[in-house]
Amino acid sequence: MTRRGPLITLCAVIVLAVIFLWANTLVAKPGSAAAPTSATSVPATSPWATSAPSTSASTSAGTTLHALYAGRSSGDQVTVAIAINGGKAAADLNAGLPSEVSMQGSVSGGRVTMTAQNGVGLEGSVSGQDMFGTITGFLGQSFPFSAAAAVVEAVYAGRSAGNQVTLSVVTDGDKAIGYVCNGRNVQAWLQGSVNGNQVTLTGRDGAGLTGTLSGLAMFGMVSPAAGVSFPFSAELSPRPAGVYQARITVDGLATRIGWAVLPDGIQLGVAVAGTTKYAAPPLDLGDDSFTLGGESYRASAVAGNQTVVTP
Amino acid sequence: MTTQQVAVAPPRDRWAKPLAVALAGGCAVALALGLYARLHHPARYALDVAGFSSPLYAKAWLTTAAVVFAVVQVATGWRISRQPTAPAPAWMAAVHRWSGRIAILLTVPVIVHCIYALGFQTYSARVYAHCVLGCIFYGAFVAKMLSLVRRDTMPRWVLPVLGFVVFVSLVALWATSALWLFATHGVHS
Numbered sequence: 001m002t003r004r005g006p007l008i009t010l011c012a013v014i015v016l017a018v019i020f021l022w023a024n025t026l027v028a029k030p031g032s033a034a035a036p037t038s039a040t041s042v043p044a045t046s047p048w049a050t051s052a053p054s055t056s057a058s059t060s061a062g063t064t065l066h067a068l069y070a071g072r073s074s075g076d077q078v079t080v081a082i083a084i085n086g087g088k089a090a091a092d093l094n095a096g097l098p099s100e101v102s103m104q105g106s107v108s109g110g111r112v113t114m115t116a117q118n119g120v121g122l123e124g125s126v127s128g129q130d131m132f133g134t135i136t137g138f139l140g141q142s143f144p145f146s147a148a149a150a151v152v153e154a155v156y157a158g159r160s161a162g163n164q165v166t167l168s169v170v171t172d173g174d175k176a177i178g179y180v181c182n183g184r185n186v187q188a189w190l191q192g193s194v195n196g197n198q199v200t201l202t203g204r205d206g207a208g209l210t211g212t213l214s215g216l217a218m219f220g221m222v223s224p225a226a227g228v229s230f231p232f233s234a235e236l237s238p239r240p241a242g243v244y245q246a247r248i249t250v251d252g253l254a255t256r257i258g259w260a261v262l263p264d265g266i267q268l269g270v271a272v273a274g275t276t277k278y279a280a281p282p283l284d285l286g287d288d289s290f291t292l293g294g295e296s297y298r299a300s301a302v303a304g305n306q307t308v309v310t311p
Numbered sequence: 312m313t314t315q316q317v318a319v320a321p322p323r324d325r326w327a328k329p330l331a332v333a334l335a336g337g338c339a340v341a342l343a344l345g346l347y348a349r350l351h352h353p354a355r356y357a358l359d360v361a362g363f364s365s366p367l368y369a370k371a372w373l374t375t376a377a378v379v380f381a382v383v384q385v386a387t388g389w390r391i392s393r394q395p396t397a398p399a400p401a402w403m404a405a406v407h408r409w410s411g412r413i414a415i416l417l418t419v420p421v422i423v424h425c426i427y428a429l430g431f432q433t434y435s436a437r438v439y440a441h442c443v444l445g446c447i448f449y450g451a452f453v454a455k456m457l458s459l460v461r462r463d464t465m466p467r468w469v470l471p472v473l474g475f476v477v478f479v480s481l482v483a484l485w486a487t488s489a490l491w492l493f494a495t496h497g498v499h500s
Contacts (some may be wrong), residue, residue, distance in 0.1 A: 006459035009412050013452075016416055020423040097367065118366070139367070139496045 068154070069131045071147025078135060078143050082112065082124070083236070085197055085213040089114055091122055093138060101138065153304050156211075156218040157241040157262045158234030165224055166268040167232060168243045168260040169199065169211065172304025176201060178209055179243040179258045179302070180224050183268035185277045187258055188224045191309040203309055237263035239301075240285040244269075245308070246299040250292060257290075259283050259299065326464045333457035341450025344422075348431035348442065366428075368500060370421045371489035377421075378485045380414035385478045392471045415452060418481070422449065441487040448480040 069082040082091040089112050093101040103122055105114030112124040112131065124133025124147070135143040157168040167180035174194050178201045181187035190209050192201035199211040199218060206226025211218040216236040223229045244259040250273060257280045259269035269280025271292075281290045288299045302308060387407035391399045422445060433439045455473040458465055 003460050003462065005408065006456040009408075009415070010453065010456045012412070013415055013419055016419045017423055020420050021427060024423065024427050140499055141496070 068150045069147035070150050071131070071145055073135065073143035073145040075143065078138065078145065080122075080135065080145050080147055082114075082122075082131065082147060083216060084112065085216065088214055088216075090216050093120070093122075093135060095139060097139075155237050155239070155242045156213075156234035157237040157260065158218070158232055159262075160222060160230035160232045162230065164230055165222065165232075166260045166262065166266075167209070167222055167234060168237075168241060168262075169201070169209070169218065169234060170243050170302060170304040171199070175305045177243060177302055177304055177306060177308045178222075179245075179260045179308075180207070180209070180222050181258060181260055181268055181270045182224070183270065184279050185270065186224050187270035187272065187277065189258060189308045191307065235263070240265060243302040243308075244283055244288065244299045245302050246290070246297055248292070248297050250295075257281075257292075257299065261285065326461075326466060326469075329461035329464055330458060330469060333454045333460075336457045337450040337452075337454025339450075340453040341446040344426065344449055345431055345442070345446040348426045348446075351426070351430060366424060367492055370424060371492045372500065373417050373421050374485045374489045377414045377417040378482060378489075380410045380417065381478050381481050383410040384414060385474065388471065388474050392467070414481070418448075437487050437491060441484060444480050444484045444487065448477060448484055451476040451480060 067084050069084070070080070072079050078093055078095045080091060080093055082089060084107055087107050089105050089107050091103040091105075091114050093103065093116075101116050101118070101120050103114040103116040103120065105112065105122070110126040112122070112126070112133065114122040119137045121136040122133060123136075124131045124145075130149070131147045133145060135145055154171045155168060156171070157166075159166050165180050165182050165186065167178060169176055169178040169190075171194050176192055176194050176199055178190035178192075179187070180190065188203040188205075188207035190201035190203040190207060192199065192209070194213075197213040199209065199213065199220070201209040201211075207223055209220060209222045211220030211222075211232075211234070218234045218236075220232060221229050222232045241261050241263040244261060244267075246257045248255050248257070250271075253273040253276075255271055255273040257269055257271040259267050259280055261267040261283070265285060267283055267285070269283065271278050271280045281292050283290045283299055288301065290297055290299060384407060387399075387403050387410065390403060391407055393399075425445060431442045433442070451473055455470065455477055458469050458473060462470060
């Protein structure tokens with residue numbers, strides 16, 4: 001004899017699970033479309049928490065801030081990572097639970113105010129190289145915290161508005177480098193500095209970039225060559241996003257290859273040998289290796305303080 | 312006469328196959344859930360249940376409610392399993408079924424959040440155990456449901472054993488999550 005009751009129960013469970021999963025994907029979409037949600041979940045696992053305090057962040061109250069702070073609550077229960085760019089701020093809270101809390105907010109006169117879903121709030125005030133404040137409503141408690149300014153490499157990756165070029169900019173304190181290319185025959189290496197929330201990079205033959213850091217993104221204009229200029233947006237991105245470079249010899253020709261890699265692993269690169277330019281081979285982001293003409297080579301991620309444009 | 316005898320005392324090969332199917336189904340579900348949770352990139356974000364201070368507390372209370380219904384389920388199940396010697400009242404079977412259904416449905420939003428937003432994590436013994444227990448719980452539940460479909464052919468020990476596994480894994484799930492949360496972060500909504 002076959003009974004249907006248990007099967008109906010099973011089906012009810014499956015239907016309910018599918019409904020919840022579907023509702024979740026609907027809810028999660030706006031979160032992933034708004035870059036900060038995905039961008040802010042990165043730092044807790046990477047360098048923010050361990051970076052050493054620095055002296056380069058401009059942190060006097062009232063001026064424009066562009067800084068990253070990492071710290072803990074006084075009882076050590078919560079680690080906090082805070083990014084400030086101009087008047088916008090974002091933070092990640094981690095209490096060793098599987099779920100993190102991502103917050104966003106604003107900066108005004110050295111005071112940082114942030115909120116997240118579930119009523120979690122953060123208030124902090126910048127004092128020299130440190131930030132002090134209180135996290136409220138997190139796991140039903142309030143946590144006083146302190147965080148120190150950190151110099152960290154930050155990667156901003158994105159595209160021009162019309163998708164003509166892809167670019168990655170790596171900042172390291174007040175230094176920055178960038179690479180912009182179209183994946184076929186247009187490319188430029190850029191070098192420059194970060195001043196407050198302004199990024200200014202220059203390259204050879206009239207190439208350049210001016211950008212403004214705002215929240216977790218950079219907006220501005222990029223010129224891969226003289227007389228060509230595109231508006232662009234780039235978001236603060238986790239590895240593997242970045243600028244990658246390889247200098248190799250192919251058929252006796254000194255060849256320099258650059259790649260701009262976006263956070264989703266999409267990469268565009270151009271190889272330059274003398275005056276010849278061609279699409280770069282795909283880069284294996286697992287071990288930074290690539291194959292060209294049957295030979296295997298290795299590329300390296302370029303740091304923000306490296307020299308990529310020789311005068 | 313012969314058919315009646317078969318119905319009363321089915322030969323071994325009549326229940327071995329349905330039981331094998333039920334257990335294989337349960338194992339497949341446990342494995343599938345574990346693999347999906349492990350391989351799917353955690354969204355770190357999921358739908359909230361209104362009225363709680365955080366998704367964690369919503370999940371903890373849903374699981375607690377599920378455990379309460381599971382206790383009712385096990386109590387009635389234990390009584391029903393003594394059926395041949397002491398027949399249970401008819402309402403008890405209904406209470407058994409519905410407490411079980413409510414309990415399992417209460418866990419669905421929780422497991423969807425666990426798997427979708429967090430995934431299979433191994434960073435501490437508690438979390439590791441919780442993830443494994445979650446797979447076992449749903450696997451045992453599916454095995455029990457599939458066994459129920461052909462329960463007339465099953466030996467009497469099958470359902471109590473599976474029910475016991477479902478109940479113990481649910482209580483262990485609750486202890487490694489809700490109880491831990493209440494103990495470390497306080498009992499509130």
